[in-house]
Amino acid sequence: MSATSATPSSGSSAAQSPQSKRPRKRLATGYRILLISLSSLIVAGLLFVAIRMFGYVEGTEFAPKHFQTRRFSFYEIPLVHWQITPIRRVSTTPETARYLTQSKTLVMPNSVPTRWDLVEIKHGVQSLEPRDPALLVDHLRLMEDGTAVWKQWSKKNPKLAKQFWPTIDKLADRELYILIPRLMELTRDVEDVATLKTVVADYLAEEYVSLIRDMRDAERDELADALLAEALEESPNNPELQSLKKDRQTADPVGQT
Template identity: 85%
Template sequence: MSATSASPASDSSATKSAGATRKRKRLASGYQILLIVISSLIMAGLLFVMIRTFGYVEGTEFAPKHFQTRRFSFYEIPLVHWQITPIHRVSTTPETARYLTQSKILIMPNSIPGRWDLVEIRHGIQEIEPRDPALLVDHLRLMVDGKPTWKQWSKKNPKLAKQFWPTIDKLADRELYILIPRLMELTRDVEDVATLKTTVADYLAEEYVSLIRDMRDAERHELADDLLAEALEESPDNPELQSLKKDRPTVDPAGQT
């Protein structure tokens, strides 16, 4: 027998050592895969909880040309605000608004609303954020003793309602929601149409004058002119509005007054 030939015992030992090494590698690889799977599940779970807690978005919209409201909701990835689910919408038009359109106090177009103004919105667990249209929608929702306040007023005062609500609708269409609460307060106890017309005209003229002056001070002359034209439609003989019409700044081609 050659002196250099390996003995059967040494061959067996080498084979066992190699097998053990491969087994350890397989175990290590398996642990790595298991660790990756567990980590992925934990991350997915954390992301799910984060989205469920902070990524839920809900709110309300108002269609001024149709006097309708609807709620919407969807999920998004927080911080980056990537929407990840379709928007779910449900009609929530208040009883007062339905009465106004069904009774023809307000004549609405027979079409699908194309414009929706944001009333309020909530992101996750944050407080709800109201926007200007809420100044009207809150009145349309107003209930006393389980009855819609402004529906009852409109049924009790049909002639006043036919004069009053088109004005409210016009202000909403112009996005002048900020003028609505005070106007509703001023006219709530009015008892005749003539007084209502005078009250509405005087209040709106005063507010338009203030808005137009603010727009001119901010050099937003085109918007100021639009507001003035609308105000003159309502109160063509108002002296302050006529004065604003005469005092309109002229703008040269370079955009300087």
Template identity: 55%
Template sequence: MGYVQGEEFAPSHFRTRTFSFYEIPLIHWQITPIQRKSTTPSTAVLLRQKKWVSPPSGEPRVWHLVSLRRGLEQSNDDDAALLVSQLRLQVDGSAVWRKWSQDHPDLAGVLWPAIAKLADRELYILMPRLLEMARRIDSVPYLQSTISGYLADEYDALIRDMRAAGQNDLADSLAAEAAEDAQESPPTVDSPS
């Protein structure tokens, strides 16, 4: 009782770490120091080494919760688990996204910066579909166009949903991000035959 453990992800550095501590149950007052251990998947290490994601210098300042477990409760996943599970995804003992990135370095140079930007913005919910689409594309211009179109559509939907929910500040923030992305986007390319 009172044991808390979890994992967190630093979107700026593509690093993960576990943490654990003891707390007084029910009131959740921490009574021991936090113990941390690096658990960064090999795929994330490769992405940094190849500069497909470019961490700033220094230590991460922001960590997003991946999972949390208190005592004997079941572990609860948070949004960042959508990305971290993909970074750890293995088939036949091989890290899927590590292999894909090594086999498709030009595509990886387009996909992972987009994923890093979404992680930084805490838009993990948009990643599974984007990753699924990327696996089927073998043209850099088409991948760029697909990412731009997908994100534009998803931002529009999120902005409408936030406005309908009365979350106008969040909708304005999303609109600003979408406008920034639109300025950076390449022209649309039709699907290769």
């Protein structure tokens, strides 16, 4: 009797064993899902903080053919530099530049700018990185005692301004920003147009000669020839420019015919 009753009891225990394991499997699966979810949230949170701290990009651009500046900003994924938000742009044209175009000291095309040169850029917490156009834009921004310095100079010297600013505009259009600060320094205290023309012509001719020689040494002959042609238009009688022209004709008589 006792042997007969023991057999069902043993079978019942064996039958319940798989069922008792199912809750444990469900619990383990739940823990895994929770762990994955928490890990994803942590990664997303860290990425969000990294983007907020290091992924914000801002800077300034300058349109040399229109004498306008604008500020831009967007977010990117740091390190890989993947842009993740649209670019936001806001006009920031300095007071001096606005005066020059509004007063017709500079006559700009009546069109939307298509060329923008990078003035400065900043990635995240890094320092602002200026580029060559900043050499001009910093002067356009220059203020003393709440007054725009070069706007005031242009208003006091309208004839000089009419002669001076188109030259600056031409240098910017040629991306020769590096020549601008010294030229502005040389002409700031000039009092008559004739002297201004002489100062500008002599300075630019000297700098063009140096640039053309550097370009020739670097075997950038096409760029050197183009700059020489432009320089000769402005200073056709300059002996050093004429000498460079003769040297080029001697070195490449076919290309100069």
